[in-house]
Amino acid sequence: MSEKATIYEIMATAICRELRDDETWFLGLATGEETILLLSCVPLVAMAMAQDTHAPNSTIMIPGMFNPVVSEAPTAMEAEFGDRIRDWRCEMYSTMNPNLHEATHTRGEVDLGFSSVAQVDQYGNCNIVCIGDYHKPEVRLIGPIHQPGHLAFFGREIVVIDHEKRNFVERVDFISGVGFLDGPGSREQLGLPGGGPCMILTNKAVFDFHPETKLVRLKSIHPGVTLDEVRDNTGFTHDYIPDQVPETPPPSSDEIQIIRQQVDPRSALLPR
Amino acid sequence: MLNNGDLTQGLSVMAELKEKVCSLGEAAALIPDGARIAIGGFAMHNHPMAFVHELIRRRVRNLTTVGHVNGIELDLLVGAGCVKRVETSYVGLEEFGLAPAFRRASENGELELREYSEMVAFGRFMCSSRGESFFPSIELMGTDLPKHNPDIREGVNPLDGSKYHAIPAAEPEWVVLHAPMGDRYGNILYFGNRQMPLNLDLVLSRCTTNLIVTVEQLVSREHVYRLSEYNAIPRFRTHAIVEVPYGAHPSSCLQLYEHDKQHLRMYADAARGTEGLQEYLARYIYGVDTHMEYLDLVGVESLVGLRVVGGNL
Numbered sequence: 001m002s003e004k005a006t007i008y009e010i011m012a013t014a015i016c017r018e019l020r021d022d023e024t025w026f027l028g029l030a031t032g033e034e035t036i037l038l039l040s041c042v043p044l045v046a047m048a049m050a051q052d053t054h055a056p057n058s059t060i061m062i063p064g065m066f067n068p069v070v071s072e073a074p075t076a077m078e079a080e081f082g083d084r085i086r087d088w089r090c091e092m093y094s095t096m097n098p099n100l101h102e103a104t105h106t107r108g109e110v111d112l113g114f115s116s117v118a119q120v121d122q123y124g125n126c127n128i129v130c131i132g133d134y135h136k137p138e139v140r141l142i143g144p145i146h147q148p149g150h151l152a153f154f155g156r157e158i159v160v161i162d163h164e165k166r167n168f169v170e171r172v173d174f175i176s177g178v179g180f181l182d183g184p185g186s187r188e189q190l191g192l193p194g195g196g197p198c199m200i201l202t203n204k205a206v207f208d209f210h211p212e213t214k215l216v217r218l219k220s221i222h223p224g225v226t227l228d229e230v231r232d233n234t235g236f237t238h239d240y241i242p243d244q245v246p247e248t249p250p251p252s253s254d255e256i257q258i259i260r261q262q263v264d265p266r267s268a269l270l271p272r
Numbered sequence: 273m274l275n276n277g278d279l280t281q282g283l284s285v286m287a288e289l290k291e292k293v294c295s296l297g298e299a300a301a302l303i304p305d306g307a308r309i310a311i312g313g314f315a316m317h318n319h320p321m322a323f324v325h326e327l328i329r330r331r332v333r334n335l336t337t338v339g340h341v342n343g344i345e346l347d348l349l350v351g352a353g354c355v356k357r358v359e360t361s362y363v364g365l366e367e368f369g370l371a372p373a374f375r376r377a378s379e380n381g382e383l384e385l386r387e388y389s390e391m392v393a394f395g396r397f398m399c400s401s402r403g404e405s406f407f408p409s410i411e412l413m414g415t416d417l418p419k420h421n422p423d424i425r426e427g428v429n430p431l432d433g434s435k436y437h438a439i440p441a442a443e444p445e446w447v448v449l450h451a452p453m454g455d456r457y458g459n460i461l462y463f464g465n466r467q468m469p470l471n472l473d474l475v476l477s478r479c480t481t482n483l484i485v486t487v488e489q490l491v492s493r494e495h496v497y498r499l500s501e502y503n504a505i506p507r508f509r510t511h512a513i514v515e516v517p518y519g520a521h522p523s524s525c526l527q528l529y530e531h532d533k534q535h536l537r538m539y540a541d542a543a544r545g546t547e548g549l550q551e552y553l554a555r556y557i558y559g560v561d562t563h564m565e566y567l568d569l570v571g572v573e574s575l576v577g578l579r580v581v582g583g584n585l
Binding site: 029030031032033036063064080081082083093094105106129130134135136137138139140141142143144145146147148149152153174175176177178181186187190191192193 | 314315316317341360361362363364365366367369370371374375378379380381387388389390391392410411412413414415416417420434435465467468469524526527530531580
């Protein structure tokens, strides 16, 4: 079978390669249908794919469940919790007391999480609160919800967003998730135990962070996307394009098989 | 050793076991203008919506809502002009997008906002439930939340000199929840295998004894004795209890019915404009006198279609 990978499969594969064995991963609530696809469905497929390949000892934590059987996902994860998930088997329902849930996070037991943003800046600071002045914003968004916790405590964070120019700014209008704030040393100075963002994944490209300057840089461009297309749709003002930008490695035909036959056999999560 | 000395005085007066059942109108009338109120539920689940509708019909004003993850219950209250100040981590409609009325009011600068993160917002209620006035957190270090929330203060840990934020307890004056069942005396029963949204409601229930609970069905005292392991809120906490079938619609009542996606989508579309929001309020809230009339408007077919009786048990 030599079917071409879809953009969502390419994105899931890019995440899958960032995931390691023996880790715990956390995925929270998403708002808006497009965000649900990018922030819930793509990471779920990636995590299940990793569990089915190189990371069987990892733990998927989603609202209400530990290690759900992702292949049995009834539909896209439209709402946190809810009774429909009773049809979705898992190793453990997190019927827990909220402070147990909280403890897992503040104790630093989550190795990696996922965020969506309305804006992300050159140091990976994230904003889901408002566009414009906080007291009279042009656009009021959902509020910080769990983003401060993700970026304060998790080992690392993957930001998953639609590739639109306005999403990438020099400085976010409101910091709801701390990236590297003002650059090297900022997180340490704040006393934040988590590692901060490690990747910005879009439907066009992958970004990571320069290990010394902590500035966002373009890491790879997805198959079929040109550098000009990325440049035209990225609002960063700093020099984020290295001399050589490779193509994002697409899933192998084996990996495509794993996604389509094992992980998401009914295409409940990713459109094909 | 028991002291048998003064028992006669207590025994000489026979008191009644207090019934706490009241109507939706009587319960809503307990909330004065300017009250500080925590409305239970989480995102799409278990909001006491019939109670919220009644508050709106009573045109209560200047509320401060203290919450964690808010949805349509807060959007409606804001849209109807009942709210002065909002303390929360999220106001949104999940798959149906941003909360339209909250968004508009915020963009017009009409609300006092006190922004917290989700876990810190949970923590504020746990703090209140322990009777403490604040707790320390490093979660918000470096974010803009403390900059725009004057209730959060920076402090120094006296043990090691590190910095933290002092987070004030939630301290609601009133808490209102929606639950599956309860008795006339205020015992509140949930099914087993509760998910986190319901456990959060229980944390809220421990923050005050000014607790109002709407329930799907009143059950007998015998029922409570028989199912005492499901009794999650002891009656001394409950100030008033109201029987309101489908009282969480269009949010869910977990383990009984799901949130009404069709209705929520209709609301999200309608409320995007001021006029649409006013039409929604006029039709579903101001235009009906009772919760039963509201349910008539929603329709039997829609309501029955939402049932998941025994879900996730």
